[in-house]
Amino acid sequence: MPTIIMTRWPVKLDGSVKAKAMTFLQKLSADDTTPGLHVEPIRQSVDSRVRTGRVDDSYRAVMFRLDGSGETHYVIHGVWQHDEAIAIAGRLRLKVNPVNGLPQIEEATPLSAVTQAPAVQFSVDSTLTAPTAIAPPPDVAAVQAVAAQPLLERLGHSREALVDRLGVPAAVADAAMAATDEDAVLQLAQRHEGWLGLMLVDLATGDSIETIVARMEIEEAPDTGDEDEDLLTSLKRSAAQAQFSFIEDQEELRRVIESGDFGAWRIFLHPAQRRYVEKSFSGPFRLSGGAGTGKTVVLVHRARALARQEPGARIVMTTFTTNLADALRDGLTELDPRMPIADGLGRPGVRICGVDALAAEVIRAAGAGISEAVHTVLGDVRNDLTGRVPSARWRAIVDAAHTTLPTEVANDTFLAAEYTTVILPNRIRTEDEYLRVRRPGRGTALDRAKRRAVWALVAAYRAQNRIDGQLDFAEAVTVAAAYLESAGTTPRHLADHVLVDEGQDLSPGHWQLLRALVAPGKDDLFIAEDSHQRIYGARVVLGRYGIRIVGRSQRLTLNYRTTAQNLRYAMTVLEGGSYLDLEDNPESTGYRSARSGPAPTVVDVASIGAELATAAKFIEGWLSQNTPPETIAVLVRDRYQRDRVVVALADRGIGARAVDRDRPGVGRVLVMTMHRAKGLEFSKVVLAGMVEPESTRRAAGSEADDAETLEAELRDRSLIYVAATRARDELVVLRRR
Numbered sequence: 172m173p174t175i176i177m178t179r180w181p182v183k184l185d186g187s188v189k190a191k192a193m194t195f196l197q198k199l200s201a202d203d204t205t206p207g208l209h210v211e212p213i214r215q216s217v218d219s220r221v222r223t224g225r226v227d228d229s230y231r232a233v234m235f236r237l238d239g240s241g242e243t244h245y246v247i248h249g250v251w252q253h254d255e256a257i258a259i260a261g262r263l264r265l266k267v268n269p270v271n272g273l274p275q276i277e278e279a280t281p282l283s284a285v286t287q288a289p290a291v292q293f294s295v296d297s298t299l300t301a302p303t304a305i306a307p308p309p310d311v312a313a314v315q316a317v318a319a320q321p322l323l324e325r326l327g328h329s330r331e332a333l334v335d336r337l338g339v340p341a342a343v344a345d346a347a348m349a350a351t352d353e354d355a356v357l358q359l360a361q362r363h364e365g366w367l368g369l370m371l372v373d374l375a376t377g378d379s380i381e382t383i384v385a386r387m388e389i390e391e392a393p394d395t396g397d398e399d400e401d402l403l404t405s406l407k408r409s410a411a412q413a414q415f416s417f418i419e420d421q422e423e424l425r426r427v428i429e430s431g432d433f434g435a436w437r438i439f440l441h442p443a444q445r446r447y448v449e450k451s452f453s454g455p456f457r458l459s460g461g462a463g464t465g466k467t468v469v470l471v472h473r474a475r476a477l478a479r480q481e482p483g484a485r486i487v488m489t490t491f492t493t494n495l496a497d498a499l500r501d502g503l504t505e506l507d508p509r510m511p512i513a514d515g516l517g518r519p520g521v522r523i524c525g526v527d528a529l530a531a532e533v534i535r536a537a538g539a540g541i542s543e544a545v546h547t548v549l550g551d552v553r554n555d556l557t558g559r560v561p562s563a564r565w566r567a568i569v570d571a572a573h574t575t576l577p578t579e580v581a582n583d584t585f586l587a588a589e590y591t592t593v594i595l596p597n598r599i600r601t602e603d604e605y606l607r608v609r610r611p612g613r614g615t616a617l618d619r620a621k622r623r624a625v626w627a628l629v630a631a632y633r634a635q636n637r638i639d640g641q642l643d644f645a646e647a648v649t650v651a652a653a654y655l656e657s658a659g660t661t662p663r664h665l666a667d668h669v670l671v672d673e674g675q676d677l678s679p680g681h682w683q684l685l686r687a688l689v690a691p692g693k694d695d696l697f698i699a700e701d702s703h704q705r706i707y708g709a710r711v712v713l714g715r716y717g718i719r720i721v722g723r724s725q726r727l728t729l730n731y732r733t734t735a736q737n738l739r740y741a742m743t744v745l746e747g748g749s750y751l752d753l754e755d756n757p758e759s760t761g762y763r764s765a766r767s768g769p770a771p772t773v774v775d776v777a778s779i780g781a782e783l784a785t786a787a788k789f790i791e792g793w794l795s796q797n798t799p800p801e802t803i804a805v806l807v808r809d810r811y812q813r814d815r816v817v818v819a820l821a822d823r824g825i826g827a828r829a830v831d832r833d834r835p836g837v838g839r840v841l842v843m844t845m846h847r848a849k850g851l852e853f854s855k856v857v858l859a860g861m862v863e864p865e866s867t868r869r870a871a872g873s874e875a876d877d878a879e880t881l882e883a884e885l886r887d888r889s890l891i892y893v894a895a896t897r898a899r900d901e902l903v904v905l906r907r908r
């Protein structure tokens with residue numbers, strides 16, 4: 172049975188042709204001699220491996236046949252109308268790039284399109300666009316000569332280095348060296364799939380040749396004397412798999428064809444992503460990366476890889492909110508509908524739920540056995556642990572107590588943070604213990620008298636919770652962690668591997684729980700996080716909670732979601748803020764995007780009415796261009812604003828839907844809070860309720876300039892960064908003066 176190797180298809184097919192292409196490929200993968208497939212070579216083709224196959228009367232598949240290792244393989248290049256397919260097939264060649272050892276599909280350029288060209292000229296091209304993109308016409312070249320010094324030259328690169336060290340085809344290297352700015356190189360990158368496009372993005376955004384050589388694992392092409400064998404080796408290289416994928420079975424084939432470009436994440440991973448999916452680590456591993464760099468994609472692929480390697484393994488995939496956990500579950504079943512989903516902790520398969528739900532599950536399953544853990548954490552004994560403390564309780568406690576504490580301490584934000592990050596994780600049960608505990612990372616200093624006063628509030632808080640038979644979320648996770656940590660002397664490990672998304676938002680208690688779920692050792696914890704996106708809770712240093720990363724951390728830098736233009740805007744929101752990662756090191760930026768689009772539109776509006784009218788105007792414009800409504804989102808700061816936007820859009824005849832805990836759904840424009848939009852993405856985004864950045868800072872400075880206020884300012888920037896990076900294509904920012 173032949174093996175099918177899919178490439179990212181350059182041509183979009185409509186539904187009926189897609190179905191026929193699927194049938195064709197299914198038959199081909201079962202038996203390439205099946206009558207009716209008409210797998211045929213092309214007379215006088217440039218590459219003797221090229222074949223066409225009959226999809227239906229009008230369409231032909233273009234592919235390459237390789238006979239390595241005594242097996243037949245077909246590299247599927249695409250499907251075109253009959254005559255076009257024959258013409259394309261005649262001028263294609265699949266080869267191993269001699270410099271970098273990676274597979275390359277070249278197309279002979281028709282003579283008429285090139286001035287003074289050799290009889291046959293090759294360009295690397297999987298989009299099969301006009302060859303003029305590669306050889307600029309003379310008038311363009313003349314303009315370029317007098318224009319500013321080209322970008323890559325300014326960055327110290329030369330044509331020789333691109334060609335001789337990276338293996339960039341000469342024509343593409345010429346075009347890249349002539350491009351005057353980053354956008355021009357990025358546009359060139361967009362025309363080239365796979366390793367070539369990735370290299371151009373790296374060059375445009377300032378990477379050195381050495382960095383690219385290492386990232387792409389470039390090495391000279393092997394030469395065994397068997398060209399087909401060498402091609403197969405090349406196709407299996409990690410960097411090749413950003414463009415070529417060995418299809419394992421018919422179900423996978425169907426998903427690749429049906430999903431088109433939106434499903435590319437399932438098949439074509441960046442070499443760095445693939446590495447973190449497959450590699451085994453001797454302990455906790457941390458994968459950081461900006462919004463849209465594919466951290467969740469890696470996590471989902473890794474869960475599948477672990478489940479396949481170890482059938483029966485107990486894998487936990489978790490994140491901060493239930494909505495995000497739902498998205499992880501959807502992603503995993505989309506990737507592989509056969510993945511075993513566990514319906515409870517400690518059972519084989521992948522258990523996917525929010526981290527607080529994990530804690531609730533542990534407590535439920537423990538039954539009466541939980542009482543010792545409650546005593547360890549809270550110093551008392553409780554029977555009923557199902558009630559949850561209302562969110563306003565800290566405020567009520569402060570209001571009721573006649574405390575002498577200053578307002579920057581006697582407020583619900585400070586007290587909740589002190590409780591969650593100091594008191595609970597240290598299992599503090601008495602005033603005496605609190606007076607002695609270290610408070611690393613807490614910005615506001617507390618002398619002995621203040622600590623006593625804080626403890627009085629904590630004691631009142633705990634007393635009220637005990638009377639009401641309630642635990643707050645932080646107490647529940649800490650109790651669950653304490654329960655797992657010690658069952659007598661033996662910890663209860665309910666998982667073999669734990670995968671965490673959005674790690675930056677988790678609290679110390681969450682980390683203690685996750686640490687306790689799995690025994691320390693190989694592939695125990697895999698943590699995806701982005702400190703710039705921390706919008707809940709206080710900053711955490713993992714090492715303080717038994718999670719020692721020690722050198723096992725890496726960063727993804729290529730943004731797949733957001734255009735370079737929108738990404739630049741989002742990065743400016745973070746400028747000036749100082750962010751530390753989960754290992755207490757400064758977080759870096761330096762993200763790049765492989766996609767280019769229009770610059771974000773920032774509109775200053777004078778009133779709420781003007782803001783709503785402007786939002787509606789943009790949305791009407793997009794809808795009139797047939798943008799599916801559910802790919803448009805308006806992101807706002809709170810639920811009140813959300814509901815107001817929905818009503819205002821409805822008044823103008825635009826169907827809109829307020830998204831809360833439920834799934835977004837289709838058919839209407841989506842309106843939601845920026846918090847709710849975390850982890851989601853849309854084609855077009857309107858950010859409403861924004862204020863001018865300077866006035867935010869002024870407001871922050873005018874309050875007490877304490878650590879909590881600065882922290883709140885950082886979180887606010889992060890929220891806007893999260894919101895701005897939800898836009899795949901177009902971003903509109905409505906700024907109120």
Ligand SMILES: Nc1ncnc2c1ncn2[C@@H]1O[C@H](COP(=O)(O)OP(=O)(O)OP(=O)(O)O)[C@@H](O)[C@H]1O
Nearest residue numbers: 435436439440441462463464465466467468731732
């Ligand atoms: N290898 C890939 N090929 C194509 N698309 C990809 C690839 N990796 C990721 N993407 C796409 O990029 C987008 C962002 O991916 P993902 O959600 O994994 O990023 P993230 O780093 O988790 O983002 P965030 O932190 O903002 O939630 C998704 O649309 C995903 O499908």
